[in-house]
Amino acid sequence: MESSSTAMIGRWFSAAFIYCIITALSGCHLLTGPSTNTVAEGFIVNKYTRQPLANVPIEVIQWRYGAFGNTHIDSVAGTFSGPDGHFSIAFDGNAKGVTYRIDFRNSRELFDLTDYRLFDAYSALDGASLTVGKPNRVDFEATPFVPVRIVVDADKQGSAALAVDAYASYLAGQSYFHAFTFVDTARTSNRTKADRVAYFVPNWHYNLSVWRSSLPPISSNSYGTSVSFTRFVGYNDTTIIRVH
Structure with a gap:
């Protein structure tokens, strides 16, 4: 009698286990629909x-x-x-x-x-x-992208840090695109020089800014002065952008 009860319990657990497996598989099936x-x-x-x-x-x-x-x-x-x-x-x-x-x-x-x-x-x-x-x-x-040579030759004017940025102008109805950045925080140098090739989205207008800050690192919250100008970069632009 005891062995019969044990067998019934074993069959019950087996059936419950199989039911759980089927339910789990059915739940997974709900994640997908008919082949489309x-x-x-x-x-x-x-x-x-x-x-x-x-x-x-x-x-x-x-x-x-x-x-x-x-x-x-x-x-x-x-x-x-x-x-x-x-x-x-x-x-x-x-x-x-x-x-x-x-x-x-x-x-x-x-x-x-x-x-x-x-x-x-x-x-x-x-x-x-x-x-x-x-x-x-x-x-x-x-x-x-259009490769453009950027030559930086700028006086730090006593600042501890100088940064040069080139980014697409919102005023021209364009998306934001950061094409170039250069930062000089060397305290031993009074003049920043660099010669780099940057890649621009062509036929867009860009803002180029020179930011001088008394305290590095340079950020939007830094104290300092900024000078900026705009530049159009054409599709076949092979000229050099010089930043002073």
């Missing part, structure tokens, strides 16, 4: 020359948005643009609670100038939003 094939295709071109940009990596990524922040989850699919700048990606968009986005990944050589007004509000930062289960057309516009 989605295609995103388009072209990536140079905004200024209209020439195709070949061999640029393109990715589809899942993004999750919530009250505690927005995070990208995983890369779903990827490809490269062809000789004509064309790309096409097919992916299975079946995850729940995520937004699928497409973006190009070549930020070291190209700057994104795509007009994202046809997509959702996060697209300019996170990549163009895609509609699952429907054909999506996304055309990217970008520009190669």
Whole structure:
């Protein structure tokens, strides 16, 4: 009788264990929906020359948005643009609670100038939003960076620190872009000299500032004086920016 009860208890625990496993698997299944094939295709071109940009990596990524922040989850699919700048990606968009986005990944050589007004509000930062289960057309516009030589030859005028900055001007309706910075905090030197190559987004206006501070490090809260001027950097700009 005792062995029979033990056997029944063992069968009960086995059944309960199997039920828990099935329930857990069912819960995981709820994270995904039916298989939904989605295609995103388009072209990536140079905004200024209209020439195709070949061999640029393109990715589809899942993004999750919530009250505690927005995070990208995983890369779903990827490809490269062809000789004509064309790309096409097919992916299975079946995850729940995520937004699928497409973006190009070549930020070291190209700057994104795509007009994202046809997509959702996060697209300019996170990549163009895609509609699952429907054909999506996304055309990217970008520009190669322009190398500009910057020569600094400035008197520190008794200051302990001197900084030179170049950043895109908001007044011209552009995005923020910090192209160049140089800081000299050497107390033994009264004159700052540097010869650097910096990479700018072309066809933009830039503010260049020289900040002298009595106390390092230099920051927006430092006491000191600042002199600034504006400079337009063209697409084929080969001139030198001199800062005195």
